[in-house]
Amino acid sequence: MNFYKKIFAVVAIFSLLNLYTAPAAHALSLDFGVTEGIASAILDIVSPGLEIAMEELHISGEGTEFLTELMNVTKAKNKDPQVDLYFNPTNPKVGEKITATAYASNFKDVTTDALYFTWYLKHENDADNTDWDKDGKIDMDDYKIEAMRIAANGGWSSSGTEYNGSADDDNDGVAELKNEATDGKNDKTNLPFGGLGVREPESGFRCYAKDYEDGLYYEIIPGNVSSENIPPESDNPDYGERxxxxxxxxxxxxxxxxxxxxxxxxxxxxxxxxxxxxxxxxxxxxxxxxxxxxxxxxxxxxxxxxxxxxxxxxxxxxxxxxxxxxxxxxxxxEDDPGDYEGESSICTHLFPHAPHFTTGDGEFTDEEEEFWGTNPQDPDTNDDGINDEASVAGIGLDTFSWIYNKGDRVGLVVEGQSTISTKYFDGGYMVMWALPKNNFDVPGTECGLKNKQPYMVTIMDLPVTIPAANFDLEKCLKYNWVDPLDGTQPKKLDVELSYSPTNPRNNSSGKSGDLLIVNSSLVNSETNDNQIYYKWTIEQGSQLSLNNDNWTEISNDPAFRKAAGITYLEGLGLETLKMNLNLPELDDYLRITVNVEEFNQSNVAKKGNASTIIRINSGSNNGIIFKSNTSGSAICEDQTICTALNNQILTASLQGDFKNFAWLINGKAANFKQGGQDVVQGSKQGNTINFPIVGSVGDTYRISVTANNIETNESMTTERIIKIINPSMKLGVSSGASPKFRGTYTGLDGETVDDVSKNKYNSTGGDVTVVAQLNPSWMNPLPKVEWTVNGVTREETGTSITLSSSQYPTGSRVQISATADYMQSNAARKDLRTNWNVSQFSSAEVTMKDSISVTMGENPVVSQGKNKMLANIFSALPGQTIFLLRLLLTTLMFLFIPSLVLSFGRPSRS
Amino acid sequence: MLSTNINKKELFVTSAAMLACLVLFYSFPTKGSFQEIMSSLTFLFLVPILYIKLILKKNVSDFGLGMGDYKKGFLWGAISLVFVALFILLLSRFENVSKDYRDLFYVSKYFDLFVMREISFGIAFVLVDFFFRGFVMFYFQNIFQKKYFAIFLQFVMFLALLLLSGKLNWSFATQALLSLSAGIIAFNSKSILYSSFFSWISIIVIELSIMKLFFSN
Incomplete structure (x- = not known):
C-alpha cells in the first residue's frame, strides 16, 4: 500500500508541477493554451491523491501557491538592460574637462567591447552647435556627430593634416558581417546587432522594446502584421477586432x-x-x-x-x-492590410554616419576620417585600443569626455543583447537598448510603442504568438537628455559660526569693553571668500529664546553701528564681524545671524545661513572679584584687565549663587594647596581661590572659573585677565599750576588739540600742590615718599607736598622730585616664601621715582603767533648757548691744530 | 700736474682742513633750524675765512671776496644762462621731474613762501660758493699747473657731497650744473659775487620754469 501511495504521489507531483508551472512553461516558449489544457485534465484526475502526496512529502499548499503566483508574472519581471551615467567632476566649471562614464547592466555581455555606446551632445547656445551633416538643420544627427567626433579623435588636432580622399592607409575600418544586416536606415552597415561579435541567429536579429506599463516585450516590426499572421481572436481575448x-x-x-x-x-x-x-x-x-x-x-x-x-x-x-x-x-x-510575416524585425543601429558614408562598413577612408577629425595615419587616434571606425560606432566607448560649457546636455543609448531570449528556437536573444532615463514612451509624442499587434509564427510545430509594435527609438532620444549638473549641486551652503571671547563683556562706560569677533566658515563652498556675499544681522534679547518675537534687531540702527564700531554689515568677503562692546545699553543676549550667498560659473546661487546666540556679560569684572593679600578691599574693579604687582597673592571670588566650581589659571586646574589665606574649602574647590602672581612685567594671568547655577544648574564660565606691572609713581600738580603749553595740533577738520608738557608746569598764582600718583592706586602698604625740592630734601613723606609761591622768586624754576620704595610687608613676604616658594630676594623693594619742574610767578613770553621764534630762543636759551659754545670750541680747535702742524719745521725768527 | 713751487705741508694741511670743514658741516650735531644755520655759517664761511687769514695769512680778496672783473663776470654769467635754458628744455622732456620738486608744488601756491625760499637760496649760495669756489677753487688754482683743473676739483668735491647726502634726483642735476657754471664764472671773473649772483638767478629761473611746466593748472 505504501508503495502505491508513493507512485501515486510521484505522478501527482509531476502533474502538480506541470499545472503550477504552466506560466513558467509559457515563458520558456511552450504554448500556454496547450499546457494549461493538459494541466487542467491532470488536475481533475490527481487532485484527490494530490492532497495525500503533499502531506507525505511535506509540501505546503500556501507556499507553493505563493511561488506559482510569482511565476505567473515572471514574464513581466525580467531584468531589462540598464545604463547609468556618472560624471566627474560632479560639479564642472565652464571650460573644465568633464568625463561621463556609463555603467551598462543586464546585458548578456557587459564587457564594454560588446556594446555600442552612442553618445550625443548638445550645447545650450545654438551658436555652439554645428550642422555637421549640412542638411540645413541642427538635429539629433548633429548632436550624435558632435559627441562621436570628440570621442573618436580624443581631442587630437587635425590642423595641418593631409587627407588623401579615398585612401585608407591606416586600415582602421570595422565590419563583421559577411552579409549586409537589415538596417532600417542604412543597409550597408556590417556591424551585427546586439554587439560586436554577436552571431546572427537563424531566425535573424530580433530587436525589442519593453512597455513599462504592461511589462511585455514588443518585437519591433515594420507596418502591420499580415492577416495570415494575425492570431485568431479566440486565442487572443486581449485584443479587440480590428x-x-x-x-x-x-x-x-x-x-x-x-x-x-x-x-x-x-x-x-x-x-x-x-x-x-x-x-x-x-x-x-x-x-x-x-x-x-x-x-x-x-x-x-x-x-x-x-x-x-x-x-x-x-x-x-x-x-x-x-x-x-x-x-x-x-x-x-477593413483596416490597412499588413505584410509582416515574422521575418527579421526592424533593427537599427543608432550610431551616426558621415554624409555619404556608412559607419561600420569596413572602410574608413581619409575623407571619412577628415569628417570625424581622426588621424589618417593612426588606426586608433584616441588611443583607447579600439580603431577609429569602431570608435565612431561607439564600440566599447563607455566613457566620454568633453570640455564643459554652461548648459551642456549629454545623452547615451547603449545597444546590446539582453539577457532575455527570444521565443524562436535558436540561440537568439532580444537585442535591446538602454537609455539613462528609460524614457521609451512619452505620451502624446512619437516616442513610444505604436500600433501594438501580435503576430503568430510556427515554432517547433506550434503556433506561437509574439507581441509586436512599431517603434522608432530615434524619436525617444530627445527625451533622455542628461544634465551633468542634475542633482549634483547642493543648493545650500553649510555655514558655521564661532566667536571670541567666549564670555564677552560689555562695558557701558564706553571703554575697555571686549572686542567681540564672530567668524563664519563655510563647509561646502567652492569659491574663495571674495566671491561670497555675506550679510550680518545683530539682534538683542533679554533671554535665551528661540521665539523670534523675543529678539529685536539693533544692527539696523546707525547709532548702534557707530557705537559698536561696525562699518559694514554686508558685502563680498565679509566673513568676520567685529563689534566693540562699549555700548551704553545692551541686553543680556545677542543673536548674530549671517546669510551667505555664493555664485558660481553655473550661475546657480548657493545660499546658507547660520545664527548664534551669545551671552553678554556686563560690568568690568565678569563676576570675578580680586583682592590682594595686602589690601582688604576689592582691587581693579573698573579695570577690564586687572593690573597687579609681581609677587603678590591675590584672592579671586566668584559673585553669585553657584556650586561645583572649577577654577583654571592659564588653562590649568588650580588644584594646589590654598596657602596663605585661611580659606576652608574642604575636599573640593569653592567660590574663592588664592594664587600668587609671579612673573615678569607684562606677563598675563587668565583666571577662569566654571560653575553651576544653584537654582537652574545651568553651567556658566567666566574669566578675567591679570597683567603684571611694575609699581610706578607719577608726579602731578593738583592746584596752583598748570602744564606748560607747547603748541596746538590742528586736525584735518579744524579741531585743535593742545599739546601740553607732562613734566613742566607754570604757576598760576598761589601755592602749588604737587601730588604723587601711585600705580596701582591700591598699593599697600603705602610707601613713604621722599620729596626733594631744588635738591633739598623735605620733611613730608606723604603722597603730596605744597610749595609756597612766596618762597620762590618770580620766574624761577623749581625742580621737584620724589622717590619711594615699594615693598610688601615681612609677613606677606614670609608667606610668599613659605607657602608659594617665592624667595625673599625676589620680593625685595622696588624703587619708584619721578620729577617735575614748576616755573613760579607770571608766565614767561607765551610762544604764540609772531613771538614764536623769540620765545623758542629764550625758552631754549641754555641749549642754544651750549651749542654755540660747542661750535666755538670746534672752530678754535680747527684753527689751532693746523696752525700747530704748520708751525713745526718753520724756521725760527732770529 | 702740480706747480713746482708749492708748500706740500701747507697743501696737505689745507686739504685736510677743507675735508674737515665738509665733514663737520655734514655731521656736526644740530637741533633745530637756528643751529643748522649757525653750523653752516661756521664751517662754510667763518672757519675758511679765519683759516685764510690766520693760517694761510693771505688776503680774502684773493679768494673771490672782491669785485673782480665784472665784464668777464657778466659775460660768463650770460653764457651760463644759455646752458640753464638748455637744461630747462631737457627737464621739460621728463615727466618725473615734478616728483623731485614736490616742495615747489606748495610754494607755487604762495608767493611769499616762494620769495622766502629764493632769498634763503641766495644766502645759501653765497656760503656754498665761498667755500667751493672761493676757498677750494681759488686755493687749488695756485697749486695746479693748469689752473682750470681747480674748477673740476671743486665740482667733484661738490658732487661727492651731494652723493653723500643721497640726493640723486633732478634737484641733484640742477645743483651739479650750477656748481660747474659757478666755478667757470668765478674762475674767469676772479670773484664769487658774480658766480653767486648768476647761480641765484639760474635757480630762480629753473624753479619758475618747473612750476610753470608741471604745477600750473
Missing part, C-alpha cells in the same frame, strides 16, 4: 452649433475633437473624421480584454451618454 467602425452619434451634435467638443476614448488614448469638422486627424491608431453626425474610428488592437471605444459629447446628459462599446458602430471598412 476594423473601421462608424459610430452613429445622432443626438450628439458633433460639429453642430453649440456643441463643439466630443471625446473619443479608447483603452490607450483619449482624443478630443473640436469644431474642426473638415479636419482629419490621422495617427497610428485612429483614423477618424469629424462630420456632422458620423465619426469614423479605427479600432486599435487594444490590449486589455473588454476594451471599449466610447464617444462622449460635451453636454453629457443622460440621453447623450455616449455611444460605447466595441463594434457598436457598424464596420464600414
Amino acid at each position: 476594423g473601421i467602425y462608424d459610430f452613429n452619434v445622432a443626438g450628439c451634435e458633433i460639429c453642430g452649433e453649440g456643441v463643439t467638443t466630443a471625446t473619443v476614448k479608447t483603452c490607450e488614448e483619449e482624443y478630443t475633437i473640436t469644431d474642426t469638422c473638415s479636419a482629419m486627424a490621422i495617427d497610428n491608431n485612429l483614423l477618424w473624421f469629424g462630420q456632422r453626425d458620423t465619426l469614423l474610428v479605427k479600432i486599435p488592437l487594444a490590449r486589455t480584454p473588454g476594451c471599449s471605444v466610447c464617444v462622449f459629447c460635451e453636454d453629457d446628459t443622460a440621453a447623450n451618454n455616449g455611444v460605447c462599446g466595441v463594434k457598436t458602430g457598424e464596420q464600414v471598412g
